[in-house]
Amino acid sequence: MKNVTERTSNPFGLRPPFDRSDPGDRTAVFGYGDANADFHVVGDFPGVHGGETTGVPFTETEDGVAIQEVLRETGFASGPRDEPVLENCFCSYVHMCSLPDGQAPTEADYADLERFFDAELRAINAHILLPVGARATDHVLREYTTQRHRFELDMASLHARDVRGRGFMVVPIQEPVEWVDGDREAIVSKLEAILTSDYRQTKGVATTVG
Template sequence: MENVTDRTSNPFGMRPPFQKHDPGNVPAVFGYGDANADFHLIGDHPGVHGGETTGIPFTEREASERLLDVFRAVGFVSDPASEPVFSNFFADYLHMCTLPGGRPPTADEYDELERYFDAELRAINAHILLPVGARATDHVLQEYTTQRRRIDLEMPALHATEIRGRGFMVVPILDPAEWEPGDRERLLERLEAILDSDYRQTKGVATRIG
């Protein structure tokens, strides 16, 4: 079913319990992009992946901008850089609220916002989930696949691989702040291969043909 909304930021009107944030920062970095996207990029929290003043996921950090440049190369992201346009592409965080000093959320704070993340993920209903970094990858594999117990969470090895999920294909991404030579190219090649194939969901299972 197609989502009908003209909102790019927070298309489903999420209203989480806001934490105290630093002056000049937005209270939360909401999900952003195409509400009917096939590709869903999932980060950790604003203190890691940015957006505290722009309100846009994966901005204001050199490493995160490097990651968006890969998606720009395959046609999902277009300028302006300060307010990018996402096409067939959506991005959000496990924990959307900004916190003082960019500190990481506590376990309870992650748990408090998990239902908002889950609701948004299911509303987008993308074919391809792209978790960035160990925490997001661990969460996605645990909650949306049956394979977490079989997988060693070694992000350099998991980077740009394909993992079958429950209704999704998961492509983990090593945090771009940790990329070594060749990691950008591995991700770009994986995305191009997926786009060149006939990917779709059949009876709730993400598949690729071709």
């Protein structure tokens, strides 16, 4: 059993390269949860998936709260909504820094933070990557699988499917605000199925698509 660290927030002491946050907002929403986890939920940035005030990924916003509720239903999360206790699950963003006035990151902003995200993802070394939304899914499929060229970035089609990665199983999640009937149940069922399988054998083993 690996034991990376017992720290819950920013377990590796990352220091973002800039602070452009609004007054009262956190400089960054750092990775949060069980750093020894087998499941890593990857969001986009704080403005869409939440945490600018709480400092915790997948809080505050509609999308963030919906993802957290899925984690609660599948047994990964418990405790307070703004500071959940995560077990066997780690959450982080491709772009961790808060930006002013509801701004979205530019391509240069994403590039500035890519090395921080990559270092943390590899340190966590989870078995299952769960990117939420098109940006996170595109990044994870490009950087951690050889499969990106096989897919249109159609999140409705990719939602709750498993994709072969380079040592990971990737299960994309469509943005909750875009879910239609059955989408919530689909990702809950997929996670429950993975949990009851010998998912630790996915490391370095080809998984299926569909």
